[in-house]
Structures are given as C-alpha cells and as structure tokens.
Amino acid sequence: MRLVRATPAEDGPLEAADLPTPEPRAGEVAIEVEACGVCRTDLHIAEGEVSAHLPIVPGHQAAGRVAALGPGVGDFSIGDTVGVGWMASTDRTCVYCRSGRENLCERATFTGRDRDGGYAERLTAAAPWVYRLPAGFSVLEAAPLLCAGVIGYRSLRLSGVQPGGRLGLFGFGASAHLAIQVALHWNCEVFAFTREEPHRRLALEMGARWAGAPADDPGIPLDAAVTFAPAGETVPQALSRLARGATVAINAIHMSRIPAFDYETLYGERAVRSVMNFTRSDAEEFLRLSTSIPIRTRTEIFPLADANAALARIKDGTVAGAAVLRI
Ligand SMILES: [Zn+2]
Numbered sequence: 001m002r003l004v005r006a007t008p009a010e011d012g013p014l015e016a017a018d019l020p021t022p023e024p025r026a027g028e029v030a031i032e033v034e035a036c037g038v039c040r041t042d043l044h045i046a047e048g049e050v051s052a053h054l055p056i057v058p059g060h061q062a063a064g065r066v067a068a069l070g071p072g073v074g075d076f077s078i079g080d081t082v083g084v085g086w087m088a089s090t091d092r093t094c095v096y097c098r099s100g101r102e103n104l105c106e107r108a109t110f111t112g113r114d115r116d117g118g119y120a121e122r123l124t125a126a127a128p129w130v131y132r133l134p135a136g137f138s139v140l141e142a143a144p145l146l147c148a149g150v151i152g153y154r155s156l157r158l159s160g161v162q163p164g165g166r167l168g169l170f171g172f173g174a175s176a177h178l179a180i181q182v183a184l185h186w187n188c189e190v191f192a193f194t195r196e197e198p199h200r201r202l203a204l205e206m207g208a209r210w211a212g213a214p215a216d217d218p219g220i221p222l223d224a225a226v227t228f229a230p231a232g233e234t235v236p237q238a239l240s241r242l243a244r245g246a247t248v249a250i251n252a253i254h255m256s257r258i259p260a261f262d263y264e265t266l267y268g269e270r271a272v273r274s275v276m277n278f279t280r281s282d283a284e285e286f287l288r289l290s291t292s293i294p295i296r297t298r299t300e301i302f303p304l305a306d307a308n309a310a311l312a313r314i315k316d317g318t319v320a321g322a323a324v325l326r327i
C-alpha cells in the first residue's frame, strides 16, 4: 500500500501497488513482512502533517522473517524472526551519534518516510537497525512494540517517573496501553486522562488507579506525566496536574499549537520536554523488558488492503490498543 499524494484519511490516501521485489544491498537485510503496526505517525504522513519522500510505502513497525541477506551481513540467518522500527539509519559521525544520542542525529533517515516501510509484503533495512523479536510474542503481537512500545518506554524514562511514583498518561492509544504495563511493573500508580470513554475503561481494566477526561482533576499531584495525544492543549492540562519539580514528556512527532498558559503553571521547577525517536539501546532494553514483564499487546487486526480504514480508525480514536496490519 503506497502513498503517492497526501490526503485526509477518510479520502483513502493509500493505494494498492504492485512494486518490484526489493533486494538487499550491502549491509542490508530483506524481510518478508508478516505484520505491520499502524502508528499515528503514519496518519500524519498520509495526511501531509509530517512530510515524506513520496511516493512511499509507509509503516515502521514491521515484523516478519529474514528472506535474504545482502553482502557483509553476518548477524542474521534466513528465517530469523525480526522487526524494523522508525529509525532506518544515522550518519554515525555527528556529535549526537558519538555521544549515545543517535536518536537526535540530524542526518537520520526513517522507515516509511525516507525509505519504503512495512505496508508491503517485503522490505529491506540496514542490518544494525533490525531487531530480533522478543520470545513469547507472535509477529502480530510484537509489531506494535517496535514504535508504540519503544517510544512509549523512552517517554516514561524521560518523564523521570520513579518506581512507586504517581504517573499521568494523557491519551490512551497504542503507545499508552504498552507504557502502562511498564509503569505498573515499576509499581507506579497510573492516572489516565482521555476524551474517549472506551479508552478510559481500557485503562481501568489494565490497572490504572483513576481515569478521567483530560481536564479532570484526580485531586492528587502527579510525580510525572507523558502526553500521547496530538492536541496542544494537553500540555498545559498535564502541567497543571504536576507536583513541583515534575516533568511532562511529550510523545508526539506532530502536535497542534500549544495554547498560552500562565507562568505559574510551569513555576515550581516543573519541566516540559519532547521525545524524539529512539536509540538502538532503547529498543533492545524495551524488547528484553517486554519478555520479562511480560507485556501483553491488545491488537485490532486489519488486512493490508484495509490500511486506509486502519488509518481512519486511528484518526477517530476508536482502536482499543494497537492497530496491526496482517500482511
Ligand atoms: Zn510510530
């Protein structure tokens, strides 16, 4: 399923295309894709809010089996169960890459934005950015771990939440439903803020202590918060629920304008920070943790041909857990 021209999700931006089979170049792995998670970033790309190299095959939570190896790849064998996430490459030489912050590389490329991704039967990826899938997961269950899971995990860490702390999650989609499982594993108390009543029910069912609308007040200050919703107003809403010294981490690649707010909302050493991409060690750590917790993924499965419908459902906020394409 390919994007030629960005249009609103309800107009069906993706079209079926019969493309040549991609062959791996030196250092690359070809993967027979069996499942690909559908991420809100794919929606932003399809609708043109995040620009991509068009035409492009979207999808950056691809799970499947190694089908072919390019020259010089020694870490994988044909048939290995592997996955590919959002990060496709970095320059490895810049100040960020040389200081353990490859997620910030200004010359990074991205799967399903700069090179064809997983809404397809086959893709190629640079071997250093291919991961072995964790034990105990089917490919359909593992796919959402590759972006929703890994970036949610990085967001939790950047929020500074400590074991046993009170954590606010603003928005309760694919990423939050995985992050809550990590937070509960750390014995945090979780407060879920979301407009969608089915998402509030899901949060409570999964172990949240409280669930309400984004503007509701649970009546107790939070030690950290992560926002997942692309709506700018959630940032001051989250800030106003924080204890002194606490941080809001923003898990979003694109967000509507953040409304102005009084300095008092931020004062008290509260902080706001964005979260950008992930490092390979974030991915490896999170995938290990997924097996040891163990994380359980809630998925709604769509056939590849229904990728437009999956994007429209993410836009409506009606997917419970993660949308995944079965290839
Ligand atoms: Zn994503």
Ligand SMILES: [Zn+2]
Pocket (backbone or CB within 6 Å): 090, 091, 092, 093, 094, 095, 096, 097, 098, 102, 104, 105, 106, 107, 108
């Ligand atoms: Zn770099």
